Amino acid sequence: MAGSQSSGQPLVPARGSALLLLSLLLLLSQLLPGCSAQTKRYEPTWDSLDARELPAWFDEAKFGIFIHWGVFSVPGFGSEWFWWYWREQKIPAFVDFMKANYPPDFKYEDFALEFKGTFFKAYQWADIFQASGAKYIVLTTKHHEGFNLWKSNNSWNWNSVDRGPRRDIVKEIEVAIRSKTDLHFGLYYSLFEWFNPLFLLDKANKFKSKRYPVAKSLPDLYDLVNTYKPEILWADGDGDAPDTYWNSTDFLAWLYNESPVRDTVVTNDRWGLDNICRHGGYYTCSDRYNPGHLLPHKWENCMTIDKESWSYRRNAPLSDYLTIEEIVSQLVETVSCGGNFLMNIGPNKDGVISPIYEERLRQTGAWMKVNGEAIYETKPWRAQNDTLTPRVWYTSKPKENLVYAIFLQWPSSRMLVLGEPKATSGATTVKLLGYQDPLKWITVPNRGIIVELPELTLDALPCKWGWSLELRNVQ
Ligand SMILES: *[C@@H]1O[C@H](CO)[C@@H](O)[C@H](O)[C@H]1NC(C)=O
Ligand SMILES: *[C@@H]1O[C@H](CO)[C@@H](O)[C@H](O)[C@H]1NC(C)=O
Ligand SMILES: *[C@@H]1O[C@H](CO)[C@@H](O)[C@H](O)[C@H]1NC(C)=O
Numbered sequence: 001m002a003g004s005q006s007s008g009q010p011l012v013p014a015r016g017s018a019l020l021l022l023s024l025l026l027l028l029s030q031l032l033p034g035c036s037a038q039t040k041r042y043e044p045t046w047d048s049l050d051a052r053e054l055p056a057w058f059d060e061a062k063f064g065i066f067i068h069w070g071v072f073s074v075p076g077f078g079s080e081w082f083w084w085y086w087r088e089q090k091i092p093a094f095v096d097f098m099k100a101n102y103p104p105d106f107k108y109e110d111f112a113l114e115f116k117g118t119f120f121k122a123y124q125w126a127d128i129f130q131a132s133g134a135k136y137i138v139l140t141t142k143h144h145e146g147f148n149l150w151k152s153n154n155s156w157n158w159n160s161v162d163r164g165p166r167r168d169i170v171k172e173i174e175v176a177i178r179s180k181t182d183l184h185f186g187l188y189y190s191l192f193e194w195f196n197p198l199f200l201l202d203k204a205n206k207f208k209s210k211r212y213p214v215a216k217s218l219p220d221l222y223d224l225v226n227t228y229k230p231e232i233l234w235a236d237g238d239g240d241a242p243d244t245y246w247n248s249t250d251f252l253a254w255l256y257n258e259s260p261v262r263d264t265v266v267t268n269d270r271w272g273l274d275n276i277c278r279h280g281g282y283y284t285c286s287d288r289y290n291p292g293h294l295l296p297h298k299w300e301n302c303m304t305i306d307k308e309s310w311s312y313r314r315n316a317p318l319s320d321y322l323t324i325e326e327i328v329s330q331l332v333e334t335v336s337c338g339g340n341f342l343m344n345i346g347p348n349k350d351g352v353i354s355p356i357y358e359e360r361l362r363q364t365g366a367w368m369k370v371n372g373e374a375i376y377e378t379k380p381w382r383a384q385n386d387t388l389t390p391r392v393w394y395t396s397k398p399k400e401n402l403v404y405a406i407f408l409q410w411p412s413s414r415m416l417v418l419g420e421p422k423a424t425s426g427a428t429t430v431k432l433l434g435y436q437d438p439l440k441w442i443t444v445p446n447r448g449i450i451v452e453l454p455e456l457t458l459d460a461l462p463c464k465w466g467w468s469l470e471l472r473n474v475q
Contacts, residue, residue, distance in 0.1 A: 064186070070145060076315075116350070122172040130183065132368075134361075188235075191236070234268050269282065299340070301340070328466040370433055404469065414452060
């Protein structure tokens, strides 16, 4: 049935009954989206690849966890860009840190000896991720430093099996996620590497040669997909090289047509210079992207709990970590505007998710337990935030005639004024998620409704960092 949509052949009345049957089948395959989606073939062009519909699970999931773990977790200083800032940019804070703490001949590669993951237990990570309410994870399998968290044929000895932990980290996390949780398993891969000699050679040739993608990034990517079957492939680090250098459209056509995850895999938009926010699967646009308004294309806000870094910092003070109120606020705003929320943590070199990260994840999970109905599987509503009361964000479930108003501030008057929802006489009901009795409300002609919140003692509040009203039958 491949090509049935693009053949351009009109369905002529068939003479033989076999032909008639075939014609009917072809027609059917065009009418049933499930049928034609599986047989659609993608060409290695952005026109064709960009037209692929995202597998539905991704938009429904809304919330994922990003994990930055690698050799950079050993110095645990500055950020995951440590090597670059120290050796290439020679930023004084990094140079001084090395002078004060390591012998003069110490190389970045030597940090790998200390990257042992002494207390790393993938099952403990999986427990925490499940408790957070996230529906997917994205693990850095290789950052710009080039160190693979699995042993590929093209990682020489710069990988976690030959050095450091001497374990296949990607495999252990895959097994834990798939056997202990219902989360989707996603992988991050940095295309370029700061100091890979093959990449530097290609760069010196203005990317006319392709030594590095042929010897490293492409075989690694095929290996990752075939071996670990990720449902998200999160590309990053184009190194200012165009997608033609990376062979991205060719690879993505294979991923969507041939690969073992062709029906479920989701990708992002970082597959080459100037692709971001324009080509690929969903858009990430920039780090911590949170536009505050609805976008026509599916997008993701990838952000960090540590405001300064994606990787673990040994010297981070509490004030550098987002509070749970800030996290809930960003999550709600993101989902209202059609985005997914990818929240990053940086485990330390021992493989421990520090208590501050663990607490934030468990708090998010506690909030989601009460308010998840207003987040998972929702669609953006016609209005994203309220026009009268600040810090009120909307989501909806159109099929069930439900609109959710998530409010981040409990009004001291207990009267919540909502300018956007218009009551439909008799049919409208209002509920507070996590609270049994329906709430009283009155309508303000042409101005929306005013909801009377219940008088609750602190221990009776369904949660502490934001609340959701379920509005049934409003316009
Ligand atoms: C890159 O893509 C071209 C076709 O566009 C293909 O001929 C070539 O084999 C690909 N290279 C690799 C290493 O996959
Ligand atoms: C790695 O190399 C070995 C030996 O050449 C080969 O048998 C194997 O298929 C390769 N694996 C991948 C994933 O390319
Ligand atoms: C709604 O959100 C937008 C974007 O964040 C903001 O500019 C606007 O002030 C908000 N409206 C209210 C009433 O808070």
